Amino acid sequence: MDKSTIATVHPDMPARRYPGPQGKRPRKALSGRNIMLYGALGLAALYYLLPLYVMVVTSLKGMPEIRVGNIFSPPLEITFEPWVKAWAQACTGLNCDGLSRGFWNSVKIMVPSVIVSIAIASVNGYALANWRFKGADLFFTILIVGAFIPYQVMIYPIVIVLRELGLYGTLTGLIVVHSIFGMPILTLLFRNYFVSLPEELFKAARIDGAGFWQIYFRIMLPMALPIFVVAMILQVTGIWNDFLFGVVFTRPENYPMTVQLNNIVNSVQGVKEYNVNMAATLLTGAVPLFVYFVSGRLFVRGIAAGAVKG
């Protein structure tokens, strides 16, 4: 073939390609870069998973096996007795019905707190974003400043306020406290979300005659599902993991799970039951973990798609 025709296509021949790469780009699975990358990631993961591993294996061992002292070895004989004991029999103070009491206390604290705080904060955020009332910016600034004041500073005044209200030591009091402390960050979250929605949707709803609550419930709420999930995750984990407010604002019979866990683990009488302690700790941490795994995928969804030019 003539050299000058090398790039031309003959009708009776398959299209001739230029020399060089064709098809998929070749990739080396074990390139130096990949080994470094996955090696580093693997090491970091191992480092963080090791304590969890120790906790799990310890919680499945009997006390004689633990006394041998080999904390990394898997259990020779798997037993679920520590878990049962942690849940139903471990003693704190006078009660010997295990963590289950704290679990249900925590549920009783968390569920209303999450609902109340999110309900109020979402309306706050909606009002701040769409109904620019006089002094809205000032109100918002004050609210945000609240997020930066250390909790410890406010504990004593709140104790006094709750006492005067007759709520000190009650579950209601703790729920009020949790709702108040969740307010700055949740309001910020909701406000920013509602600000990001197209303003014209709000205007259109007003032209259509919808009022404050109708726009909130029929237009904004259905579009705010992703941010509600985010707020719920934040509040569930935050309130479940709370120790300080739980120990300060409730009485022993209402102690949340975290406080009870502390009391089990830190009890000074008798033998330290490491396996029970580990099981109790894992049980306490299970709820936030569960919430993360279940709702993580709901996180970001293009709910607002179609409202504006796509």
Added chain:
Amino acid sequence: MHDNLSSRSRTSVSIRELSLSFGAVTVLENLNLDIYDGEFLVLLGSSGCGKSTLLNCIAGLLEPTEGQIIIKDRNVTWEEPKDRGIGMVFQSYALYPQMTVEKNLSFGLRVARVPRDEIDRRVKRAAAILQIEPLLKRKPAELSGGQRQRVAIGRALVRDVDVFLFDEPLSNLDAKLRSELRVEIKRLHQSLQNTMIYVTHDQIEALTLADRIAIMKSGVIQQLDDPITIYNRPRNRFVAGFIGSPSMNFLSGELAEAGGEVVFRTADTQFSLAGYDHAQPLIPGRKVVLGLRPEHIKVDRDVVGGEVHEAIVDIEEPMGADNLLWLKYAGQTMSVRIGGERRYRVGSRVKLGFDMTMASIFDGETEERL
């Protein structure tokens, strides 16, 4: 056109001494505007001129600092948007994403607790007018841009309003759809005979749709007239330069006296103003700007009688139906529109004739039309 307007002199929307400022920034200043019943009024201006702000004030979405808004003889200055008898169409369509087209259309009626069968009847009628019946069960995300804007128009339609407000409704659409929907909006206006107030920055939309155009700049209406008057007799230099594409040619010079008549004179040229229909006296010595639209300059064979000037072709832009010549004349660049079949070589000499009956002369200082 003028007879038509005077015959329907009933005022639909009246804006009296309206001002609006955000803090120190004044967006609208002492604005007066009467819109007739059934009129299609276009608010035209570049971004930031206050046209959308004015529309939002009429809609009741913004509270004016001063002034009053009267719709159908009712002072609605402090009324809620829903009580003003207006429907509004937005640039971004603003359809409720979680609702089907049908629910989008009926939302306002459901809020107002209109009976079920009445809602159905009105939704059906609007869907038929806009030809969106097959889309009623779909969600906005499943619609194209043109379909979405149709639904948005339908939302105003079902509410049986006196006044339609359009806030740049076609700006998010591509060019082809835009011209299609433009015609549809015009047809809609012809069949409904509603008052429509339409905000745009697109002069083609303004010229094609409007009964009257209000050209705005910095919160002030520069000129309020029918499109042909705006085009041919712009009241000031801003209006003259804003309307028309390519823009009007401007020559700076002064008025002078020569041979018993007033002429226009620059450093490089001088010509007669015979035929110019002036509204104010042309006083020699005055600094002026002379404006000529590209199609009002005659070239070569079209030049019949009058003074003949000469220019050199700098650039040729054939546009199919038209051919646009950029000429060098008297030290300036001028654009001239001729028929698409007439072609010129760059650098060739052409003869020019200026049609003074179609010219505009503006005062050099006030920029007002003389």
